[in-house]
Amino acid sequence: MDGRDPYQVLGVERSASDAEIKRAFRRLARQHHPDRNPGDPAAEERFKSIQSAYDSIGSPQKRREHDQAEQFARFTGSGPGPRGLDDLLRQMMRGGAQEPPREPPKRGIDIELGIDVSSSLAESGGKIPFELSRLRRCKRCDGNTFRTGSNCAVCNGRGVHRRESTVTVTIPSKVAHGHRLRLRGLGNEHPMGTPGDLILMVRVDPGEGRRWESERLVQTLHVPYTAMLLGGNVEFNTPSGRTIRMQIDAGSQPGDRRRIPSEGWQGGPLDLELAIEDVGELTQEMIEALENLRNLGL
Ligand SMILES: [Zn+2]
The missing domain is CATH 2.60.260.20 (Urease metallochaperone UreE, N-terminal domain)
Structure with missing residues (x-):
């Protein structure tokens, strides 16, 4: 990543479906391919940043990771830039590294992600599996080592650790593009408090030759x-x-x-x-x- 917003580089909205992103990438990559623009170093640079943008949001899993990392960054006010997850977690729990220690929030933070649905599923409604990665309370210490300075081989004293699971999401029929579904308690868990929510923004695939503008x-x-x-x-x-x-x-x-x-x-x-x-x-x-x-x- 060269630090630029990959959505901006690919000219798609944040609510674009994965298929829309793929099509935008293909179109831009064709347009700016060095073979098509011989002797134009600027085209090569553009091609590289298009490629790099696609690397970070081109697959559903990478995109989820990118969007979640962005949320962490926003939450901790650290802005974009490579940060270790440990740093982010520590800040998240303390409420900012520079501030004096204070009561930690008693609720895990919400997760906001997009979920892609085909236009037919959006019309009929139905159940769809969703790969979710979130912070879960530690299985070994049950969150009890959080802020105690004692160590836990599983969570390193953070009280939570990241785990993957598949959740089944029910899409209501005739759902609108951009509709937000709130799944209570499926956000990040807190070592001591209650879990946050999972908020899924429905992205309807508009089909070849179409795109969403809001x-x-x-x-x-x-x-x-x-x-x-x-x-x-x-x-x-x-x-x-x-x-x-x-x-x-x-x-x-x-x-x-x-x-x-x-x-x-x-x-x-x-x-x-x-x-x-x-x-x-x-x-x-x-x-x-x-x-x-x-x-x-x-
Ligand atoms: Zn633990």
Whole structure:
């Protein structure tokens, strides 16, 4: 990691689904690949930071670790930067290393993480397994060595240690993207007090060619260049699978948006964003036609 926010580097929201992150990475990696930008050291740098951003949030497990480390950092006010978990824990329990010792909080801290669901599961609702890593009260000393200075071979006198488990999460039907589920008592345990909560933010996979902007669904609509300039009709599929034919106005630009009411997620609006269709390999005929256009000053 080069210290930059990987979400920012990949141009995705924190609420983006894992699949969205993967697609954003693929697109950017293609765009900035050194082979595509020979002799451009800046492109190579960009490519490296894209790669490094993807390394830290590209797999569900890495992403959970990254998000949790960020929460610890926020909680302890230490900001980003490599810190040992021990340091963080010590600060967490003491409430800041520089301050005089005070009563420790009697409740473990909450864990906030995202949970990815397919659009069909978000629609129907159902149960889904979730890999959870959290601080549990020590099995050997039951938290009794916490702040006593005595040692415990399992928790090193912290009273808690990190353990993995699989929890089953119930997703309500017709759940909204960004909805928060609170699972009481499934956050970090405290050596002496009560456990915190687990808060799961539901991330609905928007599907290929779509992305979330807050709670709004944006779909890229690929349009032939000539249709942008001259106007024309294009067909596209909505998230619910309906095919819609739409008129493109002459003089449209890439990035222009059109809002279609009730065709988005669960009857909400769908924002279409125009992009130029990739024509792939140009034929000799196309090249000649384009050369004619260039001669006309277009
Ligand atoms: Zn222990």
